[in-house]
Amino acid sequence: MNSWNFVGIIAWIIVIALLIFVVFNIRNRHLKILVGQKKKITWTTILTDLLEIVVIILAVIGLLYNSLFTKVDLTDKSEVAVSYKYDPMIVQTTDDGQGYYVKINKKESSSATDVYQYWLNNSTYTVSSKNATVSDATLPFTVSGLHLDWPMKKIKKMDSKYQFAYVITVQAKYKNNFINGLGLKANRYAMEYRVLRVPARSFINVER
Template structure:
């Protein structure tokens, strides 16, 4: 099956070919103007140069925005398909208190923070930019509000896993021509981890 992302590649090729065209076209018209009209500047030629460059900038800007700056609405069913996977946490035991999640923090001007948790057979470490740790009676916090979790499902998982699970939200671009323009069709748009624990005592803090 032909990928819709080929559409985006084709459009970028057209933009590049148009860049080559206007460079050659501007150069050719300038040489012709000097030879035939013995002038180095005319308003009609200058205006045509401006129009060609503006068309290039608009086309390149549009493609750059669609390719590198795309910020899709996660609730747009025409563009995004999403799923939520619920995985029970495995408690880590050893020196000190048992914990469900370990937080590593770096105290710097541009600080970083990662969350590490265990699930059956796996150790998972995620950045705080794409995750949140939630405890207490409410299954969501302010950070997770940007993700379209279903609160009624989270409450059901609270009962099923005794508030010890991770809800992994995955949004993927649909395979259509609209997403193909930015070469995103079929790719992951975002992935977010809601790490649910009973209370703060199940958090281990590592400071660096």
């Protein structure tokens, strides 16, 4: 485990210790009033109890939110490190001799997502449209729903080098810092996305 994530572990230990302390503190305070002083519980005591409970609840919610419910900002260079990898795709042919780079398997697809299949170094790769998109080189380069600073100069070089038939693999990794460590996310992958670059739509084989 990355050492920065011990920040989050220590935070959880502190919160759990505080929870135990609050439970015993409330119990002892009530016993002291009821048994030791032979008095009734007052609103002041109840408000003190509620304040301690609220503090614990807020601490737990804060840790859970930071760990599980925060959305990664891919443009925030202080939060994540984004890397790009470029791999040329291998052309395949249909029974009638038509060449293609990407196959969309409608048998495995659902109404909401497609399943893409492509080939790199004679190996077959399958990816869901939730984590990938097909980019037609006859159109301007756009990737909807993913806010990233795309390295267009590098992409244009790869377009020329691989003749518009390659895969861009984008990986975002949480950096080693206090906030990411508090959320137990330091040095872990936040996201992986692939752009399947094809020369034209005719190089996509839709199999039904």
